[in-house]
Amino acid sequence: HPARELLHCLSLRLGNSSSIAELVYTRHNSSFSSVLKSSAQNFRFTTPSTPTPLAIVTPLHASHIQATVYCCRKLGVQVRTRSGGHDYEGLSYTTTYKVPFLVIDLVNLRSVQVNVEKATTWVESGATIGELYYEILLKSRTLTFPAGVGHTVGLGGHLSGGGYGSLHRKYGLAADNVIDARLIDVKGRILDRKSMGEDLFWAIRGGGGASFGIVLAWKLKLVPVPANVTACRVTRTLEQNATKLVHRWQYIAHKLHKDIHMGIAISRVTSSEDEKMMVRADFSFVFLGSIHELVPLMEEKFPELGLVKADCFEMSWAESNLYLEHFPIGVPLETLIDRSSKSPISKMFFKAKSDFVKQPIPETGFEGLWGKFHEEEAKSAVMQLVAYGGKMDEIPETETPFPHRAGNLYIIMYLVNWEEEENINSEKFMGWIRRVYNYMTPFVSKSPREAYINYRDIEIGTNKINNDKGSYAQARIWGLKYFKNNFNRLVHVKTKVDPENFFRNEQSIPPLPCLL
Numbered sequence: 001h002p003a004r005e006l007l008h009c010l011s012l013r014l015g016n017s018s019s020i021a022e023l024v025y026t027r028h029n030s031s032f033s034s035v036l037k038s039s040a041q042n043f044r045f046t047t048p049s050t051p052t053p054l055a056i057v058t059p060l061h062a063s064h065i066q067a068t069v070y071c072c073r074k075l076g077v078q079v080r081t082r083s084g085g086h087d088y089e090g091l092s093y094t095t096t097y098k099v100p101f102l103v104i105d106l107v108n109l110r111s112v113q114v115n116v117e118k119a120t121t122w123v124e125s126g127a128t129i130g131e132l133y134y135e136i137l138l139k140s141r142t143l144t145f146p147a148g149v150g151h152t153v154g155l156g157g158h159l160s161g162g163g164y165g166s167l168h169r170k171y172g173l174a175a176d177n178v179i180d181a182r183l184i185d186v187k188g189r190i191l192d193r194k195s196m197g198e199d200l201f202w203a204i205r206g207g208g209g210a211s212f213g214i215v216l217a218w219k220l221k222l223v224p225v226p227a228n229v230t231a232c233r234v235t236r237t238l239e240q241n242a243t244k245l246v247h248r249w250q251y252i253a254h255k256l257h258k259d260i261h262m263g264i265a266i267s268r269v270t271s272s273e274d275e276k277m278m279v280r281a282d283f284s285f286v287f288l289g290s291i292h293e294l295v296p297l298m299e300e301k302f303p304e305l306g307l308v309k310a311d312c313f314e315m316s317w318a319e320s321n322l323y324l325e326h327f328p329i330g331v332p333l334e335t336l337i338d339r340s341s342k343s344p345i346s347k348m349f350f351k352a353k354s355d356f357v358k359q360p361i362p363e364t365g366f367e368g369l370w371g372k373f374h375e376e377e378a379k380s381a382v383m384q385l386v387a388y389g390g391k392m393d394e395i396p397e398t399e400t401p402f403p404h405r406a407g408n409l410y411i412i413m414y415l416v417n418w419e420e421e422e423n424i425n426s427e428k429f430m431g432w433i434r435r436v437y438n439y440m441t442p443f444v445s446k447s448p449r450e451a452y453i454n455y456r457d458i459e460i461g462t463n464k465i466n467n468d469k470g471s472y473a474q475a476r477i478w479g480l481k482y483f484k485n486n487f488n489r490l491v492h493v494k495t496k497v498d499p500e501n502f503f504r505n506e507q508s509i510p511p512l513p514c515l516l
């Protein structure tokens with residue numbers, strides 16, 4: 001019985017440890033299901049038909065991970081590492097392969113040590129970005145870390161896949177600001193930047209950590225921000241000229257000063273007065289300065305939008321992330337560290353996809369898209385456009401595995417979500433997002449059609465089931481989309497550090513047998 005063998009192996013490796021009960025949850029444990037669901041963000045992968053692991057290990061110490069890796073290798077059990085559980089396809093806690101697997105959940109490894117004098121932080125992978133922002137804010141209001149929006153997102157997945165937020169135009173991605181890391185490799189060794197070497201250190205900053213080992217902790221470079229920043233939101237419906245504004249935004253947002261972050265969320269609402277369906281665009285800003293500076297700046301650069309002081313609020317940069325998450329102004333700061341507080345963008349049944357835009361989309365292109373938003377399945381769909389440019393244009397494509405740099409005006413994320421009782425008809429919603437994605441083909445990046453690994457989408461391709469050595473040709477299909485030419489370097493690193501392909505999943509980098 002694989003679970004029993006696993007427990008036996010773990011208890012031998014961990015010594016006569018009574019802590020096994022504290023660390024390991026098998027399917028017989030009454031808390032198994034709640035622990036498994038605890039951080040799972042996409043409810044599509046928490047249904048009774050979702051394959052579950054033999055066990056969940058919740059390590060308290062690196063040695064617990066080393067023991068788990070040893071036992072899983074010995075018994076041929078696959079490992080899924082989970083930090084914050086936000087993987088869009090649930091790859092950190094389930095698998096479509098019919099194989100025995102185990103989840104290492106880093107929820108207990110979440111310390112954050114901030115060094116204000118040196119402007120650095122050591123943070124364990126199981127911490128959330130909200131916890132990171134909060135701990136930094138407690139020590140300094142004028143330092144922070146340039147990561148994403150979504151306070152429950154885990155650092156393990158976020159940093160190893162890239163990570164952008166409202167500071168990427170000024171400071172680059174979260175992964176661009178990592179200066180050291182500690183990783184447990186397939187042999188159970190703990191490696192830092194020096195001992196892992198620059199190739200592996202390069203790979204885990206954007207190439208997805210899950211292919212290479214288990215990242216325990218990261219050393220991050222903190223960046224300066226003003227004590228107060230300005231956050232604003234302007235909403236315009238189609239009747240209020242949204243098509244022209246979204247179209248115009250494409251020519252402006254990526255060229256604005258690096259201190260301005262600008263995104264658009266497109267969704268559908270029903271008017272409470274006459275029940276009329278409306279497509280609307282919410283323009284949001286975070287500006288590293290005051291309201292008095294921003295409003296005249298936008299009057300000059302984007303007068304059509306009509307930004308006024310009343311649309312804007314000043315707050316700390318950490319709080320501006322809660323604002324972007326749609327929490328109300330004045331929500332307690334502790335929301336950042338509250339893993340159970342749900343924002344409108346978390347914990348739901350959903351399917352998402354991504355695109356990169358290099359040429360402005362014509363107005364007619366958007367008009368066709370609005371038609372899709374009028375379809376029934378789009379009742380709570382959202383399309384998010386976030387401007388790139390600035391520092392993102394200055395970092396070479398090869399600097400990290402994340403290749404979507406100069407030449408990209410903005411990134412798009414499409415997301416469709418539905419209620420629990422509608423999950424039986426999930427294909428209907430999945431069909432909608434596929435139709436939108438097809439419709440967008442002429443307007444977005446081509447050869448390859450690029451995608452963002454942190455917005456994981458297994459419909460762009462997967463590895464073959466149980467192909468021990470992986471298949472380069474199969475993986476290239478999705479690999480070029482996420483990494484462009486960096487894919488080949490990732491394959492070389494993988495071949496060097498994990499030639500037997502122990503750390504693998506549906507979209508892990510394959511080793512190349514002929515290179516051994």
Ligand code: FDA
Pocket residue numbers: 041080081082083084085086087088091092106125147148149150152153154155156157158160161162163164165208209210211213214215216345346347454455
């Ligand atoms: P999770 O634990 O599910 O892991 C994701 C992947 O990384 C899995 O393959 C997993 O095995 C691997 N992994 C996790 N920890 C690891 C470790 N320690 N070592 C090795 N591999 C590890 N993105 C963005 O760039 N900007 C944003 O603003 C947002 N906002 C956002 C909001 C919400 C609500 C969601 C659901 C998602 C986002 N994202 C995002 C996407 C997010 O960056 C992406 O899903 C991350 O991979 C999530 O990291 P977690 O650790 O939470 O995921």
